[in-house]
Every structure is written in structure tokens, then in C-alpha cells.
Amino acid sequence: MDSKTFSMKLWPPSQSTRLMLVERMTKNLSTPSVLSRKYGLLSKEEAEEDAKQIEVVAFASASQHFEKESDGDGSSAVQLYAKESSKLMLDVIRRGPRTKEDGNFIESERVRVSHETVFDISGGRRAFIDAKEAEELLKPLGDLHNKFTKICFSNTSFGLDSAHVAEPILSSLRDQLTEIDLSDFIAGRPETEALEVMTIFSSALEGSNLRYLNLSNNALGEKGVRAFAGLLKSQHNLEELYLMNDGISEEAARAVCELIPSTDRLRVLHFHNNMTGDEGAVAISELVKHSPLLEDFRCSSARVGSEGGVALAEALGSCTSLKKLDLRDNMFGVESGIALSKVLPRFSDLTEIYLSYLNLEDEGSLALANALTESVPSLEVLEMAGNDITAEAAPALAACVAAKQFLTKLNLAENELKDEGAILIAKALEEGHGQLNEVDLSTNSIRRAGARCLAQAVVSKPGFKLLNINGNFISDEGVDEVKEVFENSSCVLGPLDDNDPEGEDYDEEAEEGDDDEGELESKLMGLEIKQEE
Numbered sequence: 001m002d003s004k005t006f007s008m009k010l011w012p013p014s015q016s017t018r019l020m021l022v023e024r025m026t027k028n029l030s031t032p033s034v035l036s037r038k039y040g041l042l043s044k045e046e047a048e049e050d051a052k053q054i055e056v057v058a059f060a061s062a063s064q065h066f067e068k069e070s071d072g073d074g075s076s077a078v079q080l081y082a083k084e085s086s087k088l089m090l091d092v093i094r095r096g097p098r099t100k101e102d103g104n105f106i107e108s109e110r111v112r113v114s115h116e117t118v119f120d121i122s123g124g125r126r127a128f129i130d131a132k133e134a135e136e137l138l139k140p141l142g143d144l145h146n147k148f149t150k151i152c153f154s155n156t157s158f159g160l161d162s163a164h165v166a167e168p169i170l171s172s173l174r175d176q177l178t179e180i181d182l183s184d185f186i187a188g189r190p191e192t193e194a195l196e197v198m199t200i201f202s203s204a205l206e207g208s209n210l211r212y213l214n215l216s217n218n219a220l221g222e223k224g225v226r227a228f229a230g231l232l233k234s235q236h237n238l239e240e241l242y243l244m245n246d247g248i249s250e251e252a253a254r255a256v257c258e259l260i261p262s263t264d265r266l267r268v269l270h271f272h273n274n275m276t277g278d279e280g281a282v283a284i285s286e287l288v289k290h291s292p293l294l295e296d297f298r299c300s301s302a303r304v305g306s307e308g309g310v311a312l313a314e315a316l317g318s319c320t321s322l323k324k325l326d327l328r329d330n331m332f333g334v335e336s337g338i339a340l341s342k343v344l345p346r347f348s349d350l351t352e353i354y355l356s357y358l359n360l361e362d363e364g365s366l367a368l369a370n371a372l373t374e375s376v377p378s379l380e381v382l383e384m385a386g387n388d389i390t391a392e393a394a395p396a397l398a399a400c401v402a403a404k405q406f407l408t409k410l411n412l413a414e415n416e417l418k419d420e421g422a423i424l425i426a427k428a429l430e431e432g433h434g435q436l437n438e439v440d441l442s443t444n445s446i447r448r449a450g451a452r453c454l455a456q457a458v459v460s461k462p463g464f465k466l467l468n469i470n471g472n473f474i475s476d477e478g479v480d481e482v483k484e485v486f487e488n489s490s491c492v493l494g495p496l497d498d499n500d501p502e503g504e505d506y507d508e509e510a511e512e513g514d515d516d517e518g519e520l521e522s523k524l525m526g527l528e529i530k531q532e533e
Contacts, residue, residue, distance in 0.1 A: 281308025309336025337364025473503030
């Protein structure tokens with residue numbers, strides 16, 4: 001199931017939640033404080049007006065971020081929503097009470113510009129709208145003096161009647177629009193009607209000069225992609241394109257490549273959660289190959305195998321500005337991992353790489369770890385969970401981790417690193433890594449020694465937030481030791497409810513007990529972490 005399905009509980013917030021935030025901001029803005037004594041106190045009416053505008057801007061920023069976040073759980077969007085609201089509130093407080101001019105309040109420039117340029121009807125629960133509701137909702141777009149450059153119709157289901165209402169309005173705005181979000185805008189409609197609605201919107205927006213286009217969550221398939229042919233064919237300056245959870249098959253992927261005339265300026269391309277397959281990935285690779293400015297590429301959960309993985313890897317070699325790469329949850333295999341390792345040194349600006357659940361095994365993981373060790377100096381996020389990585393690849397992985405001093409998150413969960421690998425990774429994390437805040441080595445057949453070393457390696461890191469070693473084979477004594485390490489910061493240690501202290505021994509020698517675990521730890525801690533030749 002798509003991770004966005006679970007995120008709906010977090011984002012978007014309900015209409016009642018948004019109204020509650022406005023009420024709280026109104027109260028804060030109109031309540032005497034140290035700052036109000038310095039800058040002046042807003043009246044309740046003025047505070048309420050500012051609070052409403054602040055909420056609209058914060059909601060729009062968070063909604064746009066939600067479509068881009070890699071984990072898709074909505075939590076970072078909620079955090080941004082709160083952070084942006086607080087920042088704008090402080091701006092208003094420091095500005096102080098507004099004077100009146102021609103009977104109207106003079107608005108804060110930052111709020112006014114953002115508020116006037118973004119039109120967003122995605123708040124609240126998903127809703128079907130009819131013609132009458134569309135007329136009311138879209139009324140601000142009909143204002144001859146509006147300055148909207150971005151529209152977001154996400155989370156609102158348009159039928160034929162409401163689409164016909166939107167058509168002339170959108171046609172009149174096409175020359176001023178630069179960002180369009182039509183994600184999840186035909187939910188629950190029969191296929192025939194949905195395709196007609198998409199064709200209507202495409203025709204209305206054809207010829208617009210967009211930098212941002214989001215058509216995610218619409219179950220497009222090839223028919224849907226071609227329904228947007230008019231709009232897609234007219235786009236020569238796209239910088240961001242989102243086609244997530246759209247049923248992008250091999251044929252649909254080819255249609256996308258066929259219809260978009262130029263990707264010379266494309267910086268963000270997301271194809272998450274589709275049924276693209278190898279042939280579809282080969283088609284997408286042509287799009288990637290002709291996107292030299294690409295900074296953020298996501299082709300996760302797309303059913304891509306070895307052939308498609310190799311094609312994508314080779315195409316990415318042209319994208320030397322890449323900063324974020326997410327290829328999670330595909331069937332790449334060793335060959336694709338090796339192909340990707342050959343182009344990694346070209347990504348000098350890469351900060352995030354997500355390579356979990358790709359069937360890389362030791363051979364593919366070794367190639368990637370060695371390539372990363374010698375390149376990508378500013379890497380902040382490294383994820384290689386669920387790749388059947390054993391302790392044999394641990395020295396190369398540890399060397400890579402040791403070299404990446406800017407790491408904030410390391411995820412090696414669901415592998416077979418065992419104590420040998422865990423202790424080497426722990427040793428690699430001991431020195432430096434001042435920005436590290438999350439390490440996940442859950443489900444790695446780790447026992448007492450490995451768990452203890454990991455805990456000791458991260459416990460003193462400033463700002464560290466989470467060590468996940470759940471789902472391992474840590475003895476009851478080992479669990480107690482780990483908890484003792486985190487005695488003064490218990491919230492940092494993740495849950496251990498799936499730990500199995502009676503877990504299967506990974507070899508016959510493991511039955512010799514904790515004394516041997518201590519000997520193993522002692523030997524491994526004395527090893528030098530060296531790059532594989």
C-alpha cells in the first residue's frame with residue numbers, strides 16, 4: 001500500500017483543525033506580551049485577519065512540501081505548517097499594528113504576496129463538487145485583478161459539470177499560471193468521465209508556461225497520460241514533474257516521454273508507486289538522460305528489475321547536479337547496483353540516497369559502498385535496508401560510514417549484519433558524526449555485544465533522536481545494558497517489543513554464550529576500518 005495512504009491521518013489537517021489554529025494565532029497576536037509592549041498590540045479584528053492570512057500561506061507551503069517528502073508520512077509537512085505559522089506570526093508582531101489607507105489595512109508584504117499568488121482548495125476532507133459548488137469555490141479566480149500564479153485543486157473531485165465551470169476560468173488564467181497541482185482531482189469518478197474531465201482541464205491549460213506540474217494520485221495509465229496530451233505537449237520549461245501513484249505502465253511511461261517536448265530545465269522528477277516495470281524504466285531513462293539539471297529523482301516502488309535498473313543508472317550518469325536519489329523498493333539486483341556504483345562519483349552534490357529493498361546482496365552493496373566512500377562528500381542520508389547484506393560487506397560499509405561525517409540518518413535495517421557487522425558500524429560512528437540523529441539496524445540478528453556497541457557509539461551525539469535495534473536477538477541482560485547506556489535519554493532508544501532474546505543462533509559457535517560475545521567484541525573493536533581494494 002502506498003505510504004501516502006497512511007499519511008492522510010497527519011496531512012492534510014481537517015478544516016476544524018485549521019480553524020482552531022487560526023483562533024489560537026488570533027489570541028496570541030492580540031494578547032499583551034513583552035514584544036507587544038515594544039512593537040504595539042494588535043486589535044482582535046486585526047489579529048484575526050492576519051491569522052487567517054498566515055494560515056493560508058503556511059498551509060500552502062506545507063501542502064507543497066508534502067508532495068515532495070520522501071518518506072510520505074506527513075509528519076514533516078505538519079512540522080513545516082507549524083514552523084511557517086510561527087515565523088509569520090513573529091513577522092506580524094514585529095511589524096506591529098497596521099495603519100489604514102483608503103479604509104483598508106496595509107498588509108504585511110510577505111503575507112500579501114504569498115496569499116495573493118496561491119489559490120488552494122485542497123484543505124479538509126476529500127470532496128465531490130458539483131457545478132454550483134465549483135462556481136462558489138473558484139469565484140476568487142474570476143477576479144480580473146487577481147495575481148494567482150499557483151493553483152492547487154488536490155483532494156477535490158471534479159466531475160463533468162464542475163469541470164465545465166472550471167474550464168473558462170482556467171483558460172483565462174493560463175498565461176499567468178506557473179504552478180499547477182491537479183493531484184487526486186478525479187477520485188471516485190467512472191473512467192469515462194474521469195478521462196473527459198482530464199481532457200477538459202488539459203485543453204483549458206494548454207499553452208501555459210509552467211515550472212511545476214503535479215498529476216499524482218489520479219490512476220492515469222496510458223489513457224490518462226494521453227488525455228493530458230495538449231497540456232504536456234505545450235510544456236517546454238518544466239522544472240518539477242510529479243507522476244506518483246498514477247498507474248504508470250510501460251505504455252504510459254512511453255507516452256510521457258513522447259508528449260513532453262523538453263526536459264532541459266527539469267530539476268525534480270518523481271515516479272513513485274507505479275507499475276512501470278523494466279520496459280517502462282527504459283523509457284523513463286530517456287527522459288532522465290535529457291534532464292541535465294535534475295536534482296531530485298524518485299523512481300521508488302515501480303516494479304523495476306535488473307534491465308530497467310541498469311538503464312536508469314546509466315541515464316543518471318548525465319545528471320551531475322543530482323542531490324537526492326530515491327530508488328527504493330524495486331527488483332534491481334546485483335547488476336543494477338554495480339551499474340549505479342559506476343556513476344555515483346559524478347554526483348558531487350548528492351546529500352540523500354535511498355537504496356533500500358533493491359536485492360543488492362553483498363556484491364552490489366560492496367560496489368556501492370566503495371563508490372560512496374571515495375565520492376559524495378556531503379552525504380546526509382544513507383538508506384540500504386532490506387538488501388540481504390551480511391557481515392562480509394560490513395568492512396566496506398563501515399569505511400563508507402566513517403567517511404561520511406555529515407550523516408544525519410543511517411538505515412541498514414532488515415539485513416544480516418549480525419554482531420560482527422554491527423560492531424564495525426558502531427566503531428565507524430564513534431568519531432565525529434556530530435549531526436547524526438537516527439540510526440536503524442533493526443532486524444539484523446544482532447545480539448548483546450553488537451547492541452551494546454551501537455548504544456555506546458551514539459548516546460553522546462548532540463541532537464541524536466533515535467536508535468532502532470528492534471527485531472534482533474538481544475538477551476535480557478543485553479537489553480538491560482542498553483537501557484542503562486540510555487539511562488539519561490531513554491526517549492532516544494526505540495521500542496524493543498519485537499526483540500527475541502531466544503532467537504536462533506546464527507552458527508553453532510554462538511551457543512558458547514556471552515563470554516564469546518565479549519571476545520568477539522574485543523577482537524572486532526581492534527580492527528582498522530579500511531576501504532576494500
